[in-house]
Amino acid sequence: MDPLDAYDGTHPLRTVAHLYRPQRARLVGAAVVFAIKHSPVWLIPALTATVIDIVVQHRPLSELWLIAAVMAVVVLQNYPLSLLYIRTLSRAVRSVETTLRMALTRRLQELSIGYHRRTSAGVLQTKIVRDVENVVEASRTTFDSGMAAITTLAGALVLTGLKVPEFLPIFALTVPLAAWLVMAMRKRMAARNAQFRGEVESMSARVSEMAHLIPITRAHALEDREINRMDTTLGRVREAGLRLDLVNGRFGTIAWVILQLLSVACLVGAAWVAWTGTFDVTAGDVVMLSTYFVTLTGSVTQLMTLAPIIAKGLESIRSMGEVLEEYDVEENAGKPTLDHVDGTVEFHDVTFTYDDAAGPGETAAPAVDHLDLVARPGETVALVGSSGSGKSTVLNIVIGFLQPQHGRVTVDGHDMSAIDLRSYRKFLAVVPQESVLFEGSIRDNVTYGSDDLDDDAVRAALVDANAWDFVEEMGGLDAVIGQRGGRLSGGQRQRLAIARALVRDPRVLVLDEATSALDNTSERLVQQALGRLMHGRTTFVVAHRLTTIQGADRIVVMEYGRVVEVGTHADLVAAGGTYARMHGASL
Template structure:
């Protein structure tokens, strides 16, 4: 059970082109807390619109020489209003923070879950840096814009409401002033909103491009440094950063115009209100007192601040809504691996049948990657796939794993079509050892038991021993030794042997080896080959390797060319047949 508060599936919450409603749906489960927070804020913020009225009363006490009792009563009310701010502000902060942080955690977890559901094809199309920006930056934008909208929005709304109500009661003749100020500010907001939205979208696109470039740059640092290409890489990064700078500059200028125009408008209206109220009181019209002039002046300053705050929220809200749209690019992408309602795979024998399989990638629908492939692999059999680059070997492996679905034909696992199976349950019986081992920062134990954390140390040590990894693990300090980010403290051969140990503890029935020894030196390759031989024993194994020496012992070797199976048999049978495999064998033989 995951330790975060669940949200409704985001793909169900998200409404395309309706980010405001989407945001409301995201916070649907927090309504009670938000109502309490709003009530607490209204009360704790009341001094802003009540104190001007009390101030007016005190001024009139002085000017009209009223009883001092009224002075002390108004002063006492002021003190109570000020002191209540502390407990109510704490209540407000707790309720709002719990709501916002819950949604923040739920959003990130839901996005992470969605990324796990999206197909491998999606992850090949979309940069990891862009996806990272959506989980980190976009969620942060949504949360911060919500928090600021609540803080500033509640302050502005309660101030406006309080000022209007008290003015309507005490000096109703001044209500038309508000009817002028509010529409004027609203007109400014509407006129700027569209341009600001476009600027935010452009800036977000540049930042996502920058994130992707940074991710790529950090990944390529060993290659960059090894070939002295630092200057070239910095020039590429400079062009990206200039794009971010220019987009950010255009966004800032737009926001600057917006802020300046709104401030000028509100200040002019404030001055007009003060002068008008003073003139009316001086002429004796409407029965206004000196205290009323002070109150109206203070209210209009508060009013201008409230309206300005509402207008200044527009770019912040626009930024948050743009991030909601950005998350929608993940939430609404249809390229999802669908497992719900399909048959669970409780056990696997290991029979795999490819029946007249054809496959074409979405970005090249007219180019057939696999063309009419039929192949039966018996349980416990090792089949090697060989052929030139682009012949379809990796595509076959990805279909066996379930990452890709045939465009035509079908794949059967133990006689059942894989399209009818819950692939997540099938993959619990499968292990993959790729060319580049995928390790993470943590201990040896963490990496070997990844996905199988309830294993005992005895089982882990046995797997390390069978993977020819126990010696170097002991030298590093044992199972708790930290291997560094992506296994930085290990050699290539050591990383591969840890990956093999990880596969061993899973006890898979189907094994996929994708160029597992191609990047190793001779000594490391020998140790890895010995470990792989133990791993492959009794398991259905698919092997892709360019080095023919590594696949001589396969039960059968399938030779592929242009997505087709051109011949199949054992090493000796294929050499004797003097066909495509024999040609490859002669090319690989030492001169």
């Protein structure tokens, strides 16, 4: 079952029921096993009452030994059945946990780059880790406590009905009382849980941002600033947590006081009935009734203290709905696929405007405004212009991360909005300004997405990327590069990224400021590697240093989302326009 088909964030209880539907057999089995293994809780008081009556009434000792044997069997069965219950319930709960995390992971891969641009990675991490764990904890605890209360209540009511039916109305009073208390506090607990969840997500985003900025923070002696910002965030989490704890504590205390008063009343009432002889109640019955009511009130109290845990779990269901029900997805299913790409990319009167680019009441200016551009197979097209001129937006449209609101983009004549972009991207490679590497070996990073490559192909790509020398020094293909390539310099990371692009053998190549953060020596090595990578491939280049794009087939100069000049380096310098001024300023 796909959780997306049954997910409804506005009805979290219904969603939980749908999630556990495939686990019905396991849940029923766990319930049966629990009822048997939990039987000592409601059988022992009845057996204890019999023992007391045997002593008080001086009945034969053989009855005592028989009751003792029954007690031993009832207690000993708890151990093997408890293990069976835990195994059965755990399989059901952990299966739902895995299903939810996989659904969130799958959805994150489907959501548009625009969504990821708007949403903090720390917030998404919280949903996958903390929110799913909340649902698991609420499910397990609710099942444990719910089954304990139900089996205890059923056993106590049945045995009380058989021995002292006059006390059944008192026992039955506790259930509607508990329901009333839960309903009275439910809305307030839900509101406090929502506030606390929001503050925790903000904290997660802040922690992620702080960790990412540590090199900048330390380099500019801004540690105190970051500490103060974190202190403010943690203060909000603390206050929201305190408000939540007070609501939960008030609820638990009220429930405990009321049920304990009822327990005292039951004990006194049973003793009075036995003393006055009003009903046929023995001393053993008094002990049994008192024990049952204490056990029952304890179970009901436990049920009511579940309310905060359940509220927390339901709020987490709503939180996950912010991802699972997000509509901003990249639709690829059912669209035709490409099994070959030559590399002709054409922009036909393309306009794109970011939804969040303007303030309230303002109209955003287009990031790309009526762009017409053609890149033929094997050509290199360089995009230059000031910050905000639309260069990166063009690259994101080429990759398919953004879809134009007006006009269309075609690849070999196929409208990109009408094809499965995943099939197109198999023929695409991207080398960004900051290469994205993960903790693992050099082989793992270079062959990412191309796992069928042998070592010879990987080694050849590293040689072409001017990376083999430092790879050999590190110990070869199995050398570990550290988290995010922490053991490598900037130039080395870029050369690994180029090697990764080379092994893909792309037809369309996107280079986004691939050399802007490098020193002269590293830039020279990377430029040599890029030259090999770009040969024979349709390439879109954004470069800060104009010296790196002078050999481009065409240079496109952009301002405010529009093309103002197009030509070769020599033509544009000779024209004496915007590019010539930029080139002169860079000398």
